[in-house]
């Protein structure tokens with residue numbers, strides 16, 4: 001598919017993207033002490049813009065100083081110093097003709113109490129993960145079921161972080177509702193056993209996401225983007241289908257489509273995998289029920305897979321390929337033979353070794 005749409009422009013809200021390629025959000029655990037990423041990690045993002053990606057995501061930025069953090073040395077965006085550190089990075093990305101998006105998350109039951117000053121783990125329900133935390137080698141702690149106070153407080157963390165991103169000049173903000181973290185764990189009956197208005201029906205389980213989106217949208221001007229990432233898989237208990245059926249997934253996507261967001265980012269383990277026992281992919285199931293732009297991610301490694309993924313989505317995001325190959329966008333354009341990297345190869349992202 002040489003003449004596919006990969007290198008054609010795409011309009012999203014007021015932004016004219018030069019192509020359909022984005023750098024997926026990637027946590028780098030490179031922000032000791034002050035929650036500001038190392039300079040080489042910030043430079044890495046600018047280099048991906050120089051190579052031609054139209055969208056550059058930050059790593060997932062944690063939304064508070066109490067219970068949101070899941071990994072050591074994560075970044076935050078709530079102090080003036082943190083905001084000032086991101087400003088030149090955002091500007092440099094924009095000067096390369098790309099847009100800069102800040103992704104933010106609360107780790108929920110995957111948080112790690114030792115790295116959270118309040119030492120607390122919170123989740124919709126007091127239900128723990130089945131597997132151990134690979135970073136500590138110990139079981140994940142039993143979370144506290146969130147009270148209404150906790151819910152209101154956590155939403156303020158999302159809002160404050162979004163305000164930080166707006167102040168830093170980001171073109172858009174993404175709410176991380178995927179991968180088993182807090183928002184995703186409200187959406188899924190695997191982790192949400194609440195009997196109040198935040199649990200039970202799909203609509204009730206969606207309520208927390210709705211409240212986060214509504215609160216964040218108030219501080220994200222209409223001319224900037226507000227995006228939402230969602231997945232059917234979590235980074236712990238990875239094999240579990242977090243939505244029970246195609247119907248439940250599509251009902252959730254429909255609810256999302258009624259929200260004041262500009263696109264839905266669907267994170268998959270493999271973009272071409274068939275979902276929920278159907279012969280359809282996650283992108284196809286999503287496209288069936290929404291008119292919003294769709295971003296798709298998961299094992300998009302070369303020109304053929306990128307073109308193929310765009311049959312059912314508007315934008316492709318790459319993580320490992322773009323992480324490990326600074327020339328990925330140009331190599332794709334040239335139609336080079338490119339490898340599909342294993343997760344293990346991405347481990348370098350978390351080391352002190354600067355990536356080219």
Ligand SMILES: Cc1cc2nc3c(=O)[nH]c(=O)nc-3n(C[C@H](O)[C@H](O)[C@H](O)COP(=O)(O)O)c2cc1C
Nearest residue numbers: 024025026027059060267298299318319320346349
């Ligand atoms: C080093 C690394 C860090 C990641 N951190 C995040 C993150 O902060 N937020 C997020 O939504 N996904 C994160 N992911 C998942 C990727 O965005 C992507 O969904 C996944 O790697 C599949 O895409 P790929 O096959 O192109 O690698 C991370 C992946 C890698 C390899």
